[in-house]
Amino acid sequence: xxxxxxxxxxxxxxxxxxxxxxxxxxxxxxxxxxxxxxxxxxxxxxxxxxxxxxxxxxxxxxxxxxxxxxxxxxxxxxxxxxxxxxxxxxxxxxxxxxxxxxxxxxxxxxxxxxxxxxxxxxxxxxxxxxxxxxxxxxxxxxxxxxxxxxxxxxxxxxxxxxxxxxxxxxxxxxxxxxxxxxxxxxxxxxxxxxxxxxxxxxxxxxxxxxxxxxxxxxxxxxxxxxxxxxxxxxxxxxxxxxxxxxxxxxxxxxxxxxxxxxxxxxxxxxxxxxxxxxxxxxxxxxxxxxx
Amino acid sequence: xxxxxxxxxxxxxxxxxxxxxxxxxxxxxxxxxxxxxxxxxxxxxxxxxxxxxxxxxxxxxxxxxxxxxxxxxxxxxxxxxxxxxxxxxxxxxxxxxxxxxxxxxxxxxxxxxxxxxxxxxxxxxxxxxxxxxxxxxxxxxxxxxxxxxxxxxxxxxxxxxxxxxxxxxxxxxxxxxxxxxxxxxxxxxxxxxxxxxxxxxxxxxxxxxxxxxxxxxxxxxxxxxxxxxxxxxxxxxxxxxxxxxxxxxxxxxxxxxxxxxxxxxxxxxxxxxxxxxxxxxxxxxxxxxxxxxxxxxxxxxxxxxxxxxxxxxxxxxxxxxxxxxxxxxxxxxxxxxxxxxxxxxxxxxxxxxxxxxxxxxx
Numbered sequence: 001x002x003x004x005x006x007x008x009x010x011x012x013x014x015x016x017x018x019x020x021x022x023x024x025x026x027x028x029x030x031x032x033x034x035x036x037x038x039x040x041x042x043x044x045x046x047x048x049x050x051x052x053x054x055x056x057x058x059x060x061x062x063x064x065x066x067x068x069x070x071x072x073x074x075x076x077x078x079x080x081x082x083x084x085x086x087x088x089x090x091x092x093x094x095x096x097x098x099x100x101x102x103x104x105x106x107x108x109x110x111x112x113x114x115x116x117x118x119x120x121x122x123x124x125x126x127x128x129x130x131x132x133x134x135x136x137x138x139x140x141x142x143x144x145x146x147x148x149x150x151x152x153x154x155x156x157x158x159x160x161x162x163x164x165x166x167x168x169x170x171x172x173x174x175x176x177x178x179x180x181x182x183x184x185x186x187x188x189x190x191x192x193x194x195x196x197x198x199x200x201x202x203x204x205x206x207x208x209x210x211x212x213x214x215x216x217x218x219x220x221x222x223x224x225x226x227x228x229x230x231x232x233x234x235x236x237x238x239x240x241x242x243x244x245x246x247x248x249x250x251x252x253x254x255x256x257x258x259x260x261x262x263x264x265x266x267x268x269x270x271x272x273x274x275x276x277x278x279x280x281x282x283x284x285x286x287x288x289x290x291x
Numbered sequence: 292x293x294x295x296x297x298x299x300x301x302x303x304x305x306x307x308x309x310x311x312x313x314x315x316x317x318x319x320x321x322x323x324x325x326x327x328x329x330x331x332x333x334x335x336x337x338x339x340x341x342x343x344x345x346x347x348x349x350x351x352x353x354x355x356x357x358x359x360x361x362x363x364x365x366x367x368x369x370x371x372x373x374x375x376x377x378x379x380x381x382x383x384x385x386x387x388x389x390x391x392x393x394x395x396x397x398x399x400x401x402x403x404x405x406x407x408x409x410x411x412x413x414x415x416x417x418x419x420x421x422x423x424x425x426x427x428x429x430x431x432x433x434x435x436x437x438x439x440x441x442x443x444x445x446x447x448x449x450x451x452x453x454x455x456x457x458x459x460x461x462x463x464x465x466x467x468x469x470x471x472x473x474x475x476x477x478x479x480x481x482x483x484x485x486x487x488x489x490x491x492x493x494x495x496x497x498x499x500x501x502x503x504x505x506x507x508x509x510x511x512x513x514x515x516x517x518x519x520x521x522x523x524x525x526x527x528x529x530x531x532x533x534x535x536x537x538x539x540x541x542x543x544x545x546x547x548x549x550x551x552x553x554x555x556x557x558x559x560x561x562x563x564x565x566x567x568x569x570x571x572x573x574x575x576x577x578x579x580x581x582x583x584x585x586x587x588x589x590x591x592x593x594x595x596x597x598x599x600x601x602x603x604x605x606x607x608x609x610x611x612x613x614x615x616x617x618x619x620x621x622x623x624x625x626x627x628x629x630x631x632x633x634x635x636x637x638x639x640x641x642x643x644x645x646x647x648x649x650x651x652x653x
Contacts, residue, residue, distance in 0.1 A: 192365075
C-alpha cells in the first residue's frame with residue numbers, strides 16, 4: 001500500500017525535476033542571449049565613456065579595456081572652456097525654442113486634421129509626412145541664403161525655425177494620433193456646457209492628450225538635438241551648436257580624443273533625461289500615436 | 292417653452308439623412324424618438340441641439356428662430372450613449388463646470404451641485420475622477436451635469452444602451468422622476484419599443500430618416516398610422532401576411548376566410564396586408580374566434596421564461612413570443628392561432644385601414 005502510494009509520488013517528483021531542469025536550461029539560454037545583446041548594444045557607449053576618462057596619451061598608446069589612470073580632466077576642459085560649454089547652451093536654446101514652436105503650431109493643426117474633414121485633408125496630411133522624408137541637405141542652401149539675406153544668420157531662432165521643417169509635421173502626426181483617441185462627443189459636450197473653443201482646448205482637451213504632447217515634445221527635442229547639417233550651416237560663432245563644436249576640435253597638436261569623447265558623453269545625457277519622462281509612451285510615439 | 296422643427300432637412304454628401312420634418316415639442320413633455328439604428332435619431336437630436344445645421348428648414352425656440360445660433364448659446368443639455376465626462380476633472384468639478392461657465396456665485400454652485408449629486412446618488416464619489424467609477428455611475432455623472440444647468444431642452448441619446456440590464460432598469464426608473472422635477476423638454480432616443488412604453492409621454496417613430504408618426508406613446512402603439520410604424524414599434528417586429536377582401540370576406544392564405552364585419556365592412560375590395568404582434572401568436576387554440584395557420588419552425592430561442600419561435604409561413608418570416616418553454620426542433624410543422632381581434636389591416640401603400648380593436652389585451 002505504501003509502495004503503491006510512494007511510486008507515483010516519486011514519479012511525479014522525477015517529472016517535476018526534469019521540468020525544472022528544462023526551465024533552468026531555457027533561462028540560461030535567455031540570459032546568455034540577453035547578455036550578448038546588451039553587450040553589443042553597450043560596447044560603443046562603454047568605449048566612449050572609457051575614452052572620456054583616459055588621457056590622450058593612453059588612448060593613442062595602446063589597447064586598454066579600462067582607464068589605467070582615470071582622469072576627469074577632459075570633462076573639466078569642457079565645463080570650464082566657454083568655447084565648449086557654450087556649444088551646449090546654444091544647442092539647448094534652439095532645441096527648446098524649436099520644441100515650443102513645433103508643439104504650439106502642431107496642436108491646432110492636429111486638432112483640425114482629427115476633427116474636421118475639408119477639401120484635400122488626406123492629401124495635405126500625407127504631404128506633411130513627406131517633408132519628414134526629404135533630406136535636410138536639400139534645404140541647407142535655400143535656408144542659408146534666405147537667412148543671410150534677412151539677417152537671421154547665426155541666430156538661435158534661425159536654427160529653431162529651420163528644424164520646424166521636419167519637426168512640425170512629425171508633431172502633427174503624433175498629436176493627431178492621440179487626439180483621434182479622444183471621442184468627439186467630449187468636444188460637443190463641452191460646447192453644449194458653454195465652453196468656448198480656446199477654453200475647452202486648454203482646460204479639457206489638452207489634459208486628455210497630455211501624454212501625446214509629452215511624446216511629441218520629446219521627439220521634437222531629440223530630432224532637433226541630433227540634427228547636425230542644418231544647425232552647422234546656419235550658424236558660425238554666436239549660435240554654434242555642440243555638434244558643430246565637436247567636429248572642429250582638430251588643432252595643431254592633432255585630434256583631442258579625450259575631450260571629444262567627454263563631449264560625446266555629455267551630448268547623450270539630455271536625451272537620456274527626457275526619454276525617462278516619456279518612457280511609458282515612447283512606443284506609441286514611434287507608431288505616430290496610432291496604437 | 293416650445294421647440295419647433297419646421298421642414299428641417301439634413302443632407303450629407305448627397306444622401307438625405309433627415310427628410311423634411313415638422314415637430315412641435317412642448318414644455319414639460321417627455322418625447323421619445325423611437326427607431327432602429329441608422330434611422331436618424333442621433334442626427335435629429337444633433338439638429339435640435341444645434342451641433343449640426345439643417346440643410347433646409349428652421350429650428351424655432353419659443354417662436355424665435357435659433358437655426359444658426361451657436362450651441363454654446365442655445366441652453367441645451369445632452370447625454371450620449373457613451374459615458375462622456377471630463378476625465379481630468381473630479382466628479383464634483385464635472386457637475387459644476389456648466390455653472391462655473393455661466394459665472395454663477397459660489398454658494399449657488401455649491402447648492403445646485405449638491406442637489407444634482409444627491410438626485411443622481413453620487414455623493415460618495417464627488418472627489419473621484421469619472422474613470423474610476425463604474426459605467427452606471429459615469430452615466431449618472433453625465434446626467435447630473437446635464438441637469439444641473441436647468442436647460443430648457445434635455446437631449447438623451449440612448450443613455451442606457453451601454454449599461455448592463457440591472458443598471459439600466461435602475462436608471463430607467465429614475466429618468467421619469469428627474470424629468471418630473473426639471474420641467475424641461477426631454478427628448479429621449481431609444482431603439483427599444485419597451486423603453487418608449489415605459490417612459491410614456493409622446494413618441495415619434497423614425498424610419499430611414501423620416502418621422503412616420505408622432506403622438507402620445509400609447510396612442511402610437513395602439514394605432515400605428517402605417518405598417519412601417521407598426522414594425523418599428525414592435526419588438527420583435529410585427530408579423531405580416533397578404534390578404535384580400537372579396538365578397539364581404541377577408542381571405543387569408545389557404546382558403547381561410549374571415550367575415551368582413553364591423554371595422555372591416557366598409558373596406559373596398561382589394562388586396563391588403565394583415566399584421567399582428569408576436570405576442571399574439573398562439574400554439575394552442577384560444578377560446579372563441581381564432582384563425583389557423585400552418586407554419587414550419589426555423590429556430591427557437593428560449594430565454595428562460597419565454598420562447599421566441601421563428602416560423603416560416605408560406606415564405607413569410609414570422610416570430611412568435613410564447614410564454615413558457617417550447618422546445619420545438621427546427622423543421623417541425625406547427626399549427627398556430629391568432630385571434631382576429633388582434634389583427635391590424637394595412638392598405639397596399641402601407642397605410643393603416645383598420646386598427647385592431649383590442650390591442651390593450653397584452
